[in-house]
Amino acid sequence: MTELEKKIKAKIPGEDTGIEVRHSLCAICSPGIHCGVDCYVKDGKIIRVEGTPDHPLNRGKLCTKGSSLRNYVYREDRIKTPLKRVGERGEGKFEPITWDEAYQIIAENLNKVKEQYSAHAVAFFSGYCKWYRPILHRFAHVFGSVNFGTDDSTCFASMYIADKVTAGTGGGPDMGHANTFLGWNYEGYYSNHLSVAGVQKLKERGGKVIIIDIRDTPATKNLADIFLKINPGTDGALALGMAKLIIDNGWADMDYVEKYTYGFEQYRELVQQYPLDKVAEITGLNPDDIYEATKLYATNGPACTNFSASALVHHINGFNSHRAILCLTALTGNFDREGGNVPNPPSYIHKRAGFRSREEEFRSNRYPGGQRRIGAERFPLWEAQNDEFQAMDLLRQIEEQKPYPVKAVVGLGMNAKMFPETDKLLAAMTKNLDFFVNIDLFMTMTCKYADIVLPACSSVERGELKAYEGGYLAFTKPVIEPLYESKSDVDILCELARVMDLDDDLLKQGYEASADWMIDGCGLTVAELKKTGQPMKVPTAKWPAKPGKLLENGFKTPSGKFEFYSNAIAAIDPKFGLDPLPSYRDPLADQNDPETREKYPFYLCTGARLPHAIHSRVHDTPWLRSIRPNPTVEVHTADAARLGLQNGDKVALSSPYGEIRMLVKITGKAKEGVLMTLHGYTEANVNELIGRNHLDPYSGFPGFKGMRCNIRKVQED
Numbered sequence: 034m035t036e037l038e039k040k041i042k043a044k045i046p047g048e049d050t051g052i053e054v055r056h057s058l059c060a061i062c063s064p065g066i067h068c069g070v071d072c073y074v075k076d077g078k079i080i081r082v083e084g085t086p087d088h089p090l091n092r093g094k095l096c097t098k099g100s101s102l103r104n105y106v107y108r109e110d111r112i113k114t115p116l117k118r119v120g121e122r123g124e125g126k127f128e129p130i131t132w133d134e135a136y137q138i139i140a141e142n143l144n145k146v147k148e149q150y151s152a153h154a155v156a157f158f159s160g161y162c163k164w165y166r167p168i169l170h171r172f173a174h175v176f177g178s179v180n181f182g183t184d185d186s187t188c189f190a191s192m193y194i195a196d197k198v199t200a201g202t203g204g205g206p207d208m209g210h211a212n213t214f215l216g217w218n219y220e221g222y223y224s225n226h227l228s229v230a231g232v233q234k235l236k237e238r239g240g241k242v243i244i245i246d247i248r249d250t251p252a253t254k255n256l257a258d259i260f261l262k263i264n265p266g267t268d269g270a271l272a273l274g275m276a277k278l279i280i281d282n283g284w285a286d287m288d289y290v291e292k293y294t295y296g297f298e299q300y301r302e303l304v305q306q307y308p309l310d311k312v313a314e315i316t317g318l319n320p321d322d323i324y325e326a327t328k329l330y331a332t333n334g335p336a337c338t339n340f341s342a343s344a345l346v347h348h349i350n351g352f353n354s355h356r357a358i359l360c361l362t363a364l365t366g367n368f369d370r371e372g373g374n375v376p377n378p379p380s381y382i383h384k385r386a387g388f389r390s391r392e393e394e395f396r397s398n399r400y401p402g403g404q405r406r407i408g409a410e411r412f413p414l415w416e417a418q419n420d421e422f423q424a425m426d427l428l429r430q431i432e433e434q435k436p437y438p439v440k441a442v443v444g445l446g447m448n449a450k451m452f453p454e455t456d457k458l459l460a461a462m463t464k465n466l467d468f469f470v471n472i473d474l475f476m477t478m479t480c481k482y483a484d485i486v487l488p489a490c491s492s493v494e495r496g497e498l499k500a501y502e503g504g505y506l507a508f509t510k511p512v513i514e515p516l517y518e519s520k521s522d523v524d525i526l527c528e529l530a531r532v533m534d535l536d537d538d539l540l541k542q543g544y545e546a547s548a549d550w551m552i553d554g555c556g557l558t559v560a561e562l563k564k565t566g567q568p569m570k571v572p573t574a575k576w577p578a579k580p581g582k583l584l585e586n587g588f589k590t591p592s593g594k595f596e597f598y599s600n601a602i603a604a605i606d607p608k609f610g611l612d613p614l615p616s617y618r619d620p621l622a623d624q625n626d627p628e629t630r631e632k633y634p635f636y637l638c639t640g641a642r643l644p645h646a647i648h649s650r651v652h653d654t655p656w657l658r659s660i661r662p663n664p665t666v667e668v669h670t671a672d673a674a675r676l677g678l679q680n681g682d683k684v685a686l687s688s689p690y691g692e693i694r695m696l697v698k699i700t701g702k703a704k705e706g707v708l709m710t711l712h713g714y715t716e717a718n719v720n721e722l723i724g725r726n727h728l729d730p731y732s733g734f735p736g737f738k739g740m741r742c743n744i745r746k747v748q749e750d
């Protein structure tokens with residue numbers, strides 16, 4: 034009897050249950066935390082899902098989303114066949130077609146746009162999903178387009194670029210060796226529950242935790258020794274003020290600063306402008322608390338810091354806030370040091386796993402050049418530092434068709450609700466695109482605007498290459514056949530490459546051959562990985578990462594040092610006004626005229642994570658939706674009292690760009706004057722309230738977490 038059979042017998046006694054337990058992963062969530070799942074399969078159907086007990090990542094645990102995996106996979110709105118639009122764009126009228134017909138139509142239309150305009154007039158865009166990205170990226174380039182873009186235009190990349198221009202790379206918190214954890218916008222229980230154990234262990238060892246957040250969370254309650262409940266978007270000012278305190282009190286590691294950093298004098302001058310009383314006023318914090326937190330961080334080292342792919346950089350001053358915080362790690366000698374923030378390059382699709390892959394080469398060695406990417410003219414730093422287009426300029430370019438037309442979009446999980454002014458984007462696509470194909474699991478609002486819609490299958494219906502922390506790699510096996518006529522995204526792309534006869538043998542050979550090419554030299558092959566479908570230790574993986582390499586060999590920046598003053602930013606044309614120093618500006622700088630202030634007195638923070646929801650993708654998963662059935666806005670107790678609002682009241686949220694309806698949920702979690710709500714609802718899409726030009730000039734990121742708005746009660750309709 035195999036181990037699995039024993040497990041089933043133990044769980045479900047009796048003779049021949051006809052049930053098999055098969056391993057896969059849950060891809061609902063953040064790619065960094067794709068937990069191992071055991072699917073109980075009977076008659077080709079999943080009847081139960083549990084966490085895989087010996088999976089190196091989740092060790093048997095599952096969150097609410099993972100526990101709903103079965104409900105997600107068998108949702109009624111799964112797209113069943115390839116579809117061709119027969120009504121108007123947006124109307125949602127389609128007829129089923131065959132895969133062959135779909136490929137022919139796509140090939141013809143993309144080639145037509147290429148002939149009439151250019152290959153760059155086709156934009157390839159991926160939503161939140163990451164696993165197929167190397168294939169899509171290469172496909173775009175082999176087709177001849179420079180325009181590959183993703184949700185990274187609003188997530189992660191701002192931080193990545195800020196890290197790159199400051200230190201050449203980012204660094205993760207070395208929690209295992211730290212005495213202090215500076216949890217800057219850290220709320221692990223909600224967005225990354227598997228990270229909480231590390232913080233708990235640090236506390237058990239007697240380590241200290243500082244958390245800086247705008248709301249009360251389980252992390253602020255359970256973990257924080259010091260909690261700074263800061264005014265939203267003012268973190269940059271706090272970081273500069275902390276730097277002044279550190280320097281003035283002699284807590285800086287001047288030996289580190291002298292040996293390994295660049296631009297300290299200019300930085301010192303900048304931070305002198307942020308004395309404690311001024312910082313306390315901007316941030317809304319008590320000066321003593323700021324002092325205590327700073328002292329603890331700077332004197333109880335080694336200290337490591339949490340950074341977020343979204344929270345801070347979702348303010349229009351966020352790029353520099355991130356840099357200002359990163360600078361603290363060098364000022365205190367905690368960057369690239371044990372117990373501080375330790376660089377560790379990604380192995381495969383953002384995941385740090387201690388081994389080298391050829392993913393970057395795979396996607397970039399067919400880069401066609403010949404044009405600048407979408408957004409390059411407005412966001413030169415982005416263009417210089419990232420190999421994707423900045424999708425926050427897509428709407429403008431589709432509307433204006435300048436500097437060159439965009440006439441077709443190939444979307445994989447493209448979700449227009451991710452973009453500010455969603456309706457305008459859909460209107461521009463309707464009016465100006467010759468062709469739009471979208472591939473998704475579900476018939477989303479965005480799919481309804483597509484000319485061709487293709488059904489993708491889920492993680493449990495496909496095989497997928499996946500790297501894990503600790504030096505692991507897996508190639509999963511499907512646990513059930515793809516539902517209906519759905520297919521794996523990578524098979525769709527590789528089949529299309531064959532139909533279009535693209536000049537690329539690797540893509541034409543398929544995903545597994547491409548994956549093998551990318552992991553060549555790591556010590557494992559796809560064939561070996563497929564034998565178990567479970568994560569295997571990569572023989573060449575070096576884990577954990579050893580600190581000190583940059584200090585020894587030099588940073589990958591123009592000066593070879595950690596740059597308080599960024600030479601890469603200084604090289605950008607001064608007309609863009611980008612400061613090489615991490616200077617601070619008001620998060621609502623573009624909305625502070627008296628009229629707007631008066632009309633929209635509230636601060637709107639959208640999308641701070643909650644455990645049961647993830648962007649738009651599970652709002653229509655019944656089990657998860659049942660936890661919070663209605664789109665709600667969290668209103669502070671005092672504001673609710675002042676406005677005469679009760680729990681469950683219907684309100685209109687408005688900004689200069691639009692208005693949506695939600696229900697009131699009264700809490701004391703955020704500060705007075707701050708409204709908090711989730712994104713991704715079709716019936717209450719908060720991104721209608723975010724202005725398309727409310728963007729961080731360094732990264733192009735939208736101010737999702739900092740926007741003026743108003744709230745008023747409306748009658749039930």
Ligand SMILES: Nc1nc2c(c(=O)[nH]1)N[C@H]1C(S)=C(S)[C@@H](COP(=O)(O)OP(=O)(O)OC[C@H]3O[C@@H](n4cnc5c(=O)[nH]c(N)nc54)[C@H](O)[C@@H]3O)O[C@H]1N2
Pocket residue numbers: 159160161162184187188189342343347445446447448450451452472473474475477489490491492522639640641647648649650712713719720737738
């Ligand atoms: N207001 C506001 N807006 C935000 C944010 C915020 O905090 N506030 N957060 C931003 C951030 S950080 C991010 S990362 C983005 C995420 O933004 P989105 O890309 O909108 O994320 P999702 O809604 O999770 O996924 C998009 C689509 O992918 C589909 N999908 C799921 N799995 C697959 C698959 O295997 N194949 C294919 N082809 N499709 C699949 C889903 O069904 C869904 O329709 O949103 C950003 N937008």
Ligand SMILES: Nc1nc2c(c(=O)[nH]1)N[C@H]1C(S)=C(S)[C@@H](COP(=O)(O)OP(=O)(O)OC[C@H]3O[C@@H](n4cnc5c(=O)[nH]c(N)nc54)[C@H](O)[C@@H]3O)O[C@H]1N2
Pocket residue numbers: 063188189217218219220221223224225245246247248250263264265266267268340341342343344345348638640641642643644645646647648738
């Ligand atoms: N359950 C769940 N998990 C997720 C996701 C999801 O949608 N749902 N999305 C995934 C994705 S794509 C991403 S990018 C990550 C993001 O994950 P996190 O980085 O954890 O992002 P958030 O939860 O948006 O923000 C973290 C904390 O920052 C706080 N915050 C907001 N504005 C400010 C501010 O101005 N200053 C300070 N100091 N704090 C602020 C919020 O209140 C929140 O508690 O989560 C991933 N994990």
Ligand SMILES: [Mo]
Pocket residue numbers: 187188189342343
């Ligand atoms: Mo994100």
